[in-house]
Amino acid sequence: MKSIRDNCGIFAVYGQAPCAFTIYQGIDFLQHRGQQYCGIATYDGGVRQITHHGKVINQFTDQDLENLPGTWGIGHVSLRERQPVKWQSLQGEIAVAFSGNIINDQELKQEMMHRGKAFWRGYNVELISKIILEASDTVSGIADLAAKIRGAYSLVVLTREGIYAARDVYGFRPLILGQGPGQWVVSSESRALQNLDLEIVRDVQPGEIVLVNGSGFTTVRQLPSPRRAHCAFEWAYTASIDSIIDGLPVLAARQHLGAALAQRDQADGGLEADLVAPVPMSGIGHALGYHLHSRLPYQEVFLYNRYADRSYTQANQIAREKMAKRKLSVLHYAVKGKSIVLCDDSIVRGTQILNKVDDLKKAGAKAVHVRVACPPLMYPCDFGISTRTYEELMARKYLYQGDIDSLAALRQLEAWVAAQIGADSVKYNSMDHFVNALGLPRTDLCLKCWDGHRPQE
Numbered sequence: 129m130k131s132i133r134d135n136c137g138i139f140a141v142y143g144q145a146p147c148a149f150t151i152y153q154g155i156d157f158l159q160h161r162g163q164q165y166c167g168i169a170t171y172d173g174g175v176r177q178i179t180h181h182g183k184v185i186n187q188f189t190d191q192d193l194e195n196l197p198g199t200w201g202i203g204h205v206s207l208r209e210r211q212p213v214k215w216q217s218l219q220g221e222i223a224v225a226f227s228g229n230i231i232n233d234q235e236l237k238q239e240m241m242h243r244g245k246a247f248w249r250g251y252n253v254e255l256i257s258k259i260i261l262e263a264s265d266t267v268s269g270i271a272d273l274a275a276k277i278r279g280a281y282s283l284v285v286l287t288r289e290g291i292y293a294a295r296d297v298y299g300f301r302p303l304i305l306g307q308g309p310g311q312w313v314v315s316s317e318s319r320a321l322q323n324l325d326l327e328i329v330r331d332v333q334p335g336e337i338v339l340v341n342g343s344g345f346t347t348v349r350q351l352p353s354p355r356r357a358h359c360a361f362e363w364a365y366t367a368s369i370d371s372i373i374d375g376l377p378v379l380a381a382r383q384h385l386g387a388a389l390a391q392r393d394q395a396d397g398g399l400e401a402d403l404v405a406p407v408p409m410s411g412i413g414h415a416l417g418y419h420l421h422s423r424l425p426y427q428e429v430f431l432y433n434r435y436a437d438r439s440y441t442q443a444n445q446i447a448r449e450k451m452a453k454r455k456l457s458v459l460h461y462a463v464k465g466k467s468i469v470l471c472d473d474s475i476v477r478g479t480q481i482l483n484k485v486d487d488l489k490k491a492g493a494k495a496v497h498v499r500v501a502c503p504p505l506m507y508p509c510d511f512g513i514s515t516r517t518y519e520e521l522m523a524r525k526y527l528y529q530g531d532i533d534s535l536a537a538l539r540q541l542e543a544w545v546a547a548q549i550g551a552d553s554v555k556y557n558s559m560d561h562f563v564n565a566l567g568l569p570r571t572d573l574c575l576k577c578w579d580g581h582r583p584q585e
């Protein structure tokens with residue numbers, strides 16, 4: 129099981145008809161961003177809210193949706209916090225849902241507790257809500273977040289006057305606007321809009337606060353943005369392959385990253401192989417890009433078992449690993465005697481790719497050459513993606529200095545990783561190739577996973 133996990137997805141609708149079912153569908157289309165909790169809040173003279181532990185499709189019932197009246201509302205899927213949260217305040221009843229992470233949360237909580245504030249569970253969303261509610265109005269409260277919070281947030285706030293949608297001043301996490309007849313929608317990713325037959329309007333800009341109501345979208349405040357810092361990992365792994373993030377289609381980005389790996393093999397004198405294959409699902413776009421550039425046949429070598437996706441409910445680690453193994457079974461006929469280029473988005477702890485290489489070798493593969501779209505992961509994320517700790521990152525165990533700009537250092541690391549996972553060769557995209565393949569200015573990206581620099585510092 130891939131050990132990178134997303135944290136949250138948010139969705140909101142303002143319309144003229146009951147909105148609960150649309151929100152249910154919207155958060156279902158964002159389920160890949162978090163599978164632990166799901167929730168919906170709607171406004172009907174006050175806030176109605178229902179949250180569950182588990183996936184949207186398994187947990188929300190018809191009765192739940194009937195108990196969520198109203199024509200505007202917000203929804204959330206999450207890895208670690210149950211949201212939306214509902215509050216009674218002088219601003220009326222509100223509900224808040226957010227995606228991201230607050231680095232200075234302990235500091236902020238201490239300061240607020242010294243002023244007499246109390247916290248229930250200490251969730252980040254609780255902190256965000258209290259900062260918003262301390263202000264005289266919702267817009268000023270959202271604006272105050274920028275001055276107080278170090279970290280990343282995209283958020284939606286459900287109020288009596290409509291829904292506020294906002295993105296932090298760096299634009300770490302995505303947020304996009306869409307519309308249909310009599311409907312205005314906010315989503316973490318465009319795939320929810322596309323799949324609901326809505327038209328994509330535009331991305332929310334870093335630092336922008338948008339009011340969504342019967343007049344459509346109104347920018348009620350634009351905070352100054354020191355720079356953009358879009359999470360580069362969204363295009364490589366986090367976002368769904370059918371989404372468009374900040375104008376760049378995820379599929380195109382992954383194909384470019386795969387093509388860059390093929391170019392590197394060509395530049396190194398070419399690679400003798402029979403086929404290129406993905407580690408499903410995250411390696412598919414990268415393998416396609418490698419195939420299109422190299423002309424090597426594209427072939428699936430693993431079958432994804434869609435009915436074995438409940439590994440988080442297994443009782444212990446051994447049971448979870450067994451279930452994770454059942455998720456991807458080897459297509460023996462396609463593998464036996466073949467030299468395979470195996471593409472994946474990244475290597476975190478190295479356990480998943482080690483198991484996949486082992487599975488292919490046991491099925492009779494002649495050789496397995498692993499190609500990795502992202503440069504070696506050297507630093508954990510501070511901005512809302514669970515990429516594990518320093519100690520768990522495989523590349524970190526070998527290369528303590530984080531010197532991945534040097535091709536010589538990268539080659540040494542690759543030889544070490546290949547030996548660890550039993551592959552015949554391993555190649556990563558270098559930082560330059562990675563950034564060039566994405567095609568966005570380096571200064572518009574967060575690359576902290578790889579270079580250790582927080583864009584805010």
Ligand code: SF4
Pocket residue numbers: 300358359360361362508509510511512513515574575576577578
């Ligand atoms: S640290 Fe990595 S995962 Fe986190 S926002 Fe930056 S690029 Fe994305």
